[in-house]
Amino acid sequence: MTFRPSLWRVRAPELPEDLVDGEPEEGSGGLLIEELRMRRVAHEPLAAHAVRIAAADVRGLGLEGGEVDLHLRDAILADCDLSNVHAAKAHVHRVEWRGCRLVGLGLIESELESVKFSEGTLMLGSFGHSRLHRVVFEGVNLSEASFVGADLTQVVFDGCVLTGTDFRSARLSACEIRGTSLDGVLGISSLKGVTMPAADVVASAAALAEALGISIEDAP
Numbered sequence: 001m002t003f004r005p006s007l008w009r010v011r012a013p014e015l016p017e018d019l020v021d022g023e024p025e026e027g028s029g030g031l032l033i034e035e036l037r038m039r040r041v042a043h044e045p046l047a048a049h050a051v052r053i054a055a056a057d058v059r060g061l062g063l064e065g066g067e068v069d070l071h072l073r074d075a076i077l078a079d080c081d082l083s084n085v086h087a088a089k090a091h092v093h094r095v096e097w098r099g100c101r102l103v104g105l106g107l108i109e110s111e112l113e114s115v116k117f118s119e120g121t122l123m124l125g126s127f128g129h130s131r132l133h134r135v136v137f138e139g140v141n142l143s144e145a146s147f148v149g150a151d152l153t154q155v156v157f158d159g160c161v162l163t164g165t166d167f168r169s170a171r172l173s174a175c176e177i178r179g180t181s182l183d184g185v186l187g188i189s190s191l192k193g194v195t196m197p198a199a200d201v202v203a204s205a206a207a208l209a210e211a212l213g214i215s216i217e218d219a220p
Helices: 198-203 205-212
Strands: 025-027 030-034 036-039 050-059 069-078 091-098 111-118 131-138 151-158 171-173 176-178
Touching (some): 030 036, 198 205
Parallel strands (some): 030 050, 050 069, 069 091, 091 111, 111 131, 131 151, 151 176
Antiparallel strands (some): 025 030
Protein backbone atom coordinates (compact mmCIF):
# COMPACT_ATOMS: atom_id res chain seq x y z
CA MET A 1 0.00 0.00 0.00
CA THR A 2 1.36 3.42 -0.95
CA PHE A 3 1.19 6.01 1.83
CA ARG A 4 -0.20 9.28 0.53
CA PRO A 5 -0.26 12.43 2.70
CA SER A 6 -3.65 14.07 2.90
CA LEU A 7 -3.17 17.51 4.41
CA TRP A 8 -5.05 18.83 1.36
CA ARG A 9 -8.28 17.64 2.93
CA VAL A 10 -8.36 20.56 5.37
CA ARG A 11 -9.95 23.73 4.01
CA ALA A 12 -8.20 26.97 4.97
CA PRO A 13 -10.10 29.65 6.86
CA GLU A 14 -11.97 32.09 4.64
CA LEU A 15 -10.83 35.55 5.76
CA PRO A 16 -11.80 38.95 4.33
CA GLU A 17 -9.01 40.75 2.49
CA ASP A 18 -9.61 43.97 4.45
CA LEU A 19 -9.35 42.86 8.07
CA VAL A 20 -9.41 45.78 10.51
CA ASP A 21 -7.04 46.00 13.49
CA GLY A 22 -9.02 46.08 16.70
CA GLU A 23 -9.96 44.69 20.09
CA PRO A 24 -12.81 42.29 20.88
CA GLU A 25 -16.29 43.45 21.78
CA GLU A 26 -17.09 42.59 25.37
CA GLY A 27 -20.45 42.67 27.03
CA SER A 28 -22.61 40.69 29.46
CA GLY A 29 -19.81 38.17 29.93
CA GLY A 30 -19.53 37.52 26.21
CA LEU A 31 -16.70 38.08 23.76
CA LEU A 32 -17.09 38.76 20.03
CA ILE A 33 -14.19 38.94 17.55
CA GLU A 34 -15.43 39.28 14.00
CA GLU A 35 -13.63 40.46 10.85
CA LEU A 36 -10.73 41.72 12.96
CA ARG A 37 -6.97 41.38 13.08
CA MET A 38 -6.23 41.30 16.78
CA ARG A 39 -2.79 41.33 18.40
CA ARG A 40 -2.47 41.08 22.18
CA VAL A 41 0.89 40.99 24.00
CA ALA A 42 1.31 40.47 27.75
CA HIS A 43 -2.38 41.10 28.46
CA GLU A 44 -4.25 39.48 31.33
CA PRO A 45 -6.49 36.60 30.21
CA LEU A 46 -10.05 37.58 29.47
CA ALA A 47 -13.02 36.16 31.35
CA ALA A 48 -16.00 35.21 29.21
CA HIS A 49 -18.77 32.62 29.37
CA ALA A 50 -19.45 32.88 25.63
CA VAL A 51 -16.87 33.41 22.86
CA ARG A 52 -17.60 33.94 19.17
CA ILE A 53 -14.73 34.34 16.71
CA ALA A 54 -15.51 34.57 13.00
CA ALA A 55 -13.50 35.65 9.95
CA ALA A 56 -10.65 36.85 12.18
CA ASP A 57 -6.87 36.62 12.61
CA VAL A 58 -6.09 36.56 16.32
CA ARG A 59 -2.72 36.43 18.09
CA GLY A 60 -2.02 36.27 21.81
CA LEU A 61 -5.58 35.85 23.05
CA GLY A 62 -5.82 34.35 26.53
CA LEU A 63 -9.00 33.13 28.19
CA GLU A 64 -9.53 32.30 31.82
CA GLY A 65 -10.33 28.66 32.45
CA GLY A 66 -13.87 27.52 33.13
CA GLU A 67 -17.09 26.83 31.27
CA VAL A 68 -17.27 28.64 27.92
CA ASP A 69 -19.81 28.51 25.09
CA LEU A 70 -17.37 28.45 22.16
CA HIS A 71 -18.08 29.03 18.46
CA LEU A 72 -15.14 29.47 16.06
CA ARG A 73 -15.49 29.85 12.29
CA ASP A 74 -12.98 30.92 9.64
CA ALA A 75 -10.28 31.96 12.08
CA ILE A 76 -6.53 31.84 12.58
CA LEU A 77 -5.52 31.63 16.24
CA ALA A 78 -1.78 32.00 16.90
CA ASP A 79 0.06 31.92 20.24
CA CYS A 80 -3.24 31.86 22.11
CA ASP A 81 -3.84 30.30 25.53
CA LEU A 82 -7.12 28.49 26.17
CA SER A 83 -5.78 26.19 28.85
CA ASN A 84 -8.41 24.67 31.14
CA VAL A 85 -11.28 26.10 29.10
CA HIS A 86 -14.21 23.67 29.12
CA ALA A 87 -16.24 24.17 25.96
CA ALA A 88 -18.77 21.36 25.69
CA LYS A 89 -20.73 21.20 22.43
CA ALA A 90 -18.38 23.70 20.77
CA HIS A 91 -18.46 24.38 17.03
CA VAL A 92 -15.06 24.78 15.35
CA HIS A 93 -15.11 25.09 11.56
CA ARG A 94 -12.25 26.08 9.22
CA VAL A 95 -9.88 27.12 12.01
CA GLU A 96 -6.08 27.04 12.24
CA TRP A 97 -4.44 26.88 15.67
CA ARG A 98 -0.76 27.86 15.47
CA GLY A 99 1.56 27.34 18.43
CA CYS A 100 -1.26 27.61 20.94
CA ARG A 101 -1.20 26.53 24.58
CA LEU A 102 -4.30 24.40 25.06
CA VAL A 103 -3.48 22.34 28.16
CA GLY A 104 -6.64 20.71 29.49
CA LEU A 105 -8.85 22.26 26.79
CA GLY A 106 -12.14 20.38 26.86
CA LEU A 107 -14.00 20.12 23.55
CA ILE A 108 -16.40 17.40 24.66
CA GLU A 109 -19.38 16.48 22.44
CA SER A 110 -18.16 19.10 19.97
CA GLU A 111 -18.05 19.46 16.17
CA LEU A 112 -14.71 20.11 14.46
CA GLU A 113 -14.42 20.29 10.69
CA SER A 114 -11.50 21.46 8.51
CA VAL A 115 -9.36 22.29 11.54
CA LYS A 116 -5.56 22.28 11.82
CA PHE A 117 -3.56 22.29 15.05
CA SER A 118 0.14 22.96 14.43
CA GLU A 119 2.87 22.88 17.08
CA GLY A 120 1.72 23.94 20.54
CA THR A 121 0.34 21.64 23.22
CA LEU A 122 -2.95 19.88 23.88
CA MET A 123 -1.74 17.91 26.87
CA LEU A 124 -4.67 16.59 28.93
CA GLY A 125 -7.08 17.94 26.33
CA SER A 126 -10.35 16.15 25.70
CA PHE A 127 -12.34 15.49 22.53
CA GLY A 128 -14.51 12.89 24.21
CA HIS A 129 -17.63 11.92 22.19
CA SER A 130 -16.88 14.65 19.66
CA ARG A 131 -17.02 14.51 15.87
CA LEU A 132 -13.76 15.38 14.09
CA HIS A 133 -13.89 15.58 10.28
CA ARG A 134 -10.86 16.62 8.23
CA VAL A 135 -8.69 17.58 11.19
CA VAL A 136 -4.87 17.69 11.25
CA PHE A 137 -2.66 17.57 14.33
CA GLU A 138 0.87 18.52 13.21
CA GLY A 139 3.73 18.53 15.70
CA VAL A 140 1.31 18.73 18.64
CA ASN A 141 1.89 17.38 22.14
CA LEU A 142 -1.22 15.27 22.83
CA SER A 143 0.12 13.53 25.94
CA GLU A 144 -2.75 12.14 28.03
CA ALA A 145 -5.35 13.71 25.76
CA SER A 146 -8.65 11.88 25.34
CA PHE A 147 -10.57 10.87 22.23
CA VAL A 148 -12.77 8.44 24.13
CA GLY A 149 -15.97 7.69 22.23
CA ALA A 150 -15.12 10.21 19.50
CA ASP A 151 -15.82 9.88 15.76
CA LEU A 152 -12.71 10.68 13.70
CA THR A 153 -12.96 10.86 9.91
CA GLN A 154 -10.01 11.88 7.72
CA VAL A 155 -7.97 12.91 10.76
CA VAL A 156 -4.17 13.09 10.52
CA PHE A 157 -1.66 12.87 13.38
CA ASP A 158 1.69 14.00 11.98
CA GLY A 159 4.77 14.11 14.20
CA CYS A 160 2.75 14.25 17.41
CA VAL A 161 3.37 13.01 20.94
CA LEU A 162 0.70 10.44 21.85
CA THR A 163 2.04 9.15 25.16
CA GLY A 164 -0.98 8.26 27.30
CA THR A 165 -3.43 9.47 24.63
CA ASP A 166 -6.72 7.59 25.03
CA PHE A 167 -8.59 6.27 21.97
CA ARG A 168 -10.79 3.77 23.80
CA SER A 169 -14.20 3.34 22.14
CA ALA A 170 -13.23 5.85 19.43
CA ARG A 171 -14.31 5.21 15.85
CA LEU A 172 -11.73 6.06 13.16
CA SER A 173 -12.27 6.15 9.41
CA ALA A 174 -9.72 7.09 6.72
CA CYS A 175 -7.32 8.38 9.38
CA GLU A 176 -3.52 8.54 9.25
CA ILE A 177 -0.73 8.50 11.80
CA ARG A 178 2.83 9.29 10.70
CA GLY A 179 6.08 10.26 12.33
CA THR A 180 4.44 9.29 15.60
CA SER A 181 5.05 6.42 18.02
CA LEU A 182 2.16 4.38 19.43
CA ASP A 183 4.08 3.61 22.61
CA GLY A 184 1.91 4.43 25.59
CA VAL A 185 -1.28 4.91 23.56
CA LEU A 186 -4.44 3.63 25.26
CA GLY A 187 -7.08 1.87 23.19
CA ILE A 188 -4.79 0.86 20.32
CA SER A 189 -7.41 -1.65 19.17
CA SER A 190 -9.65 1.30 18.23
CA LEU A 191 -7.04 2.37 15.65
CA LYS A 192 -8.07 -0.47 13.33
CA GLY A 193 -8.01 0.75 9.72
CA VAL A 194 -5.58 3.63 10.35
CA THR A 195 -2.87 4.14 7.69
CA MET A 196 0.76 4.42 8.84
CA PRO A 197 4.11 4.43 7.03
CA ALA A 198 5.86 1.06 7.23
CA ALA A 199 8.74 2.47 9.27
CA ASP A 200 6.34 3.79 11.91
CA VAL A 201 4.55 0.44 12.12
CA VAL A 202 7.86 -1.32 12.75
CA ALA A 203 8.85 1.27 15.38
CA SER A 204 5.53 0.70 17.14
CA ALA A 205 5.66 -3.09 16.90
CA ALA A 206 5.98 -3.64 20.65
CA ALA A 207 2.93 -1.50 21.41
CA LEU A 208 0.90 -3.22 18.68
CA ALA A 209 1.95 -6.65 19.89
CA GLU A 210 0.95 -5.82 23.45
CA ALA A 211 -2.47 -4.62 22.29
CA LEU A 212 -2.98 -7.91 20.44
CA GLY A 213 -1.76 -9.99 23.36
CA ILE A 214 1.31 -11.21 21.47
CA SER A 215 4.31 -12.17 23.60
CA ILE A 216 7.69 -11.20 22.19
CA GLU A 217 10.60 -13.53 22.89
CA ASP A 218 14.07 -12.16 23.37
CA ALA A 219 16.46 -13.13 20.63
CA PRO A 220 18.75 -16.07 21.60
